[in-house]
Amino acid sequence: MQPKLKKLLALQDADRVIMAMEAELEALEPEISLLDGSVQRAEDALVAVRGALEDATTRRQDLETRMETYKVMQERRRQKLEWVRGAKEASALMAEIDLARTVLAKEEADWIRSADEVQEREARVEQGAADVTAEVESQVDRRAEIAKIQEECQSRLAEASEVRKKAAAKVERNLLQVYARIQKGRAPFAMYELHADACGHCFTSVPMHLRQQIGSGEALPTCEACGVLIYQAE
Ligand SMILES: [Zn+2]
Incomplete structure (x- = not known):
């Protein structure tokens, strides 16, 4: 065989290894994407339930603030009732107090529902965080295997690139x-x-x-x- 042909074939042998390693690395990509996607989905779900929890907490806080205001206003009506003289004025105030009591009772019922909702969503956030951890943990072994394959491919790729450089210099x-x-x-x-x-x-x-x-x-x-x-x- 002609020396120049031998040199070219040495170059092609190096390229063959380079291409094989590149193909092997590329072949891992779909699986890595799948693994990444699974973690991403769990993380997205967690973000969503965290957002829902934040909404519920804000609603509960708003209800508490409103109830505080109602209670202060109700207390003022009661105090006012003590020094009101006219019977007509007193009965109007009594009616107001009764109405306010009904409103407050309804607000309290809303608050209980809201507090339940907060609790339920807290549990969902906890579950969501556990799901993320579980997904990440379930991938640990396979990720390690993939990393090992990648490392081996990269090292053989670097080796072949060196060989190629030397082979190319001779052509x-x-x-x-x-x-x-x-x-x-x-x-x-x-x-x-x-x-x-x-x-x-x-x-x-x-x-x-x-x-x-x-x-x-x-x-x-x-x-x-x-x-x-x-x-x-x-
Ligand atoms: Zn041909």
Whole structure:
């Protein structure tokens, strides 16, 4: 085999490893997205119940403030009743006090409902927080496995990149440019073996004169159909 062909193949071997590692890393992405999504959904649910709790707490606080005001006003009416002289005025005040008592009773009933609601929502927040923790914990083992795979891939990727750099430095410049251009094309790799009398990538038959060049190793022709470099395996 021609030395320049050997050097190119060394480059392609490094690229093969790089592509495999990149593909392996990429293949993990959907699963990582699923895991992230599950945590995100639990967190979103928690945010929603926290918001609902905040609303209920505000409602309860508003009711308490209003009830305080009613109680103060009612107390004033009672005090006023003590020094009111006229019977007509007193009975009007009594009627007012009765009405206010009814209103206050209704407000108190509302407050009890509101307080129940706060409690119920507090429980939901607690459950929501537990759900987030449970989801995160359920993923710990798989996340660790994924991290390990990623680490291994990254380390092999770094290694292959070093190998590639050295291999590329040995290939002559214009051949490297040809290789890079073909690599950017549709075929996964730039170089394919001659299979019987056809291109190893697209399986279009290679004309006799090119096969002779390939066989003698004197040239590194490209496939007329798909453009990859064709070589003869030893
Ligand atoms: Zn081809």
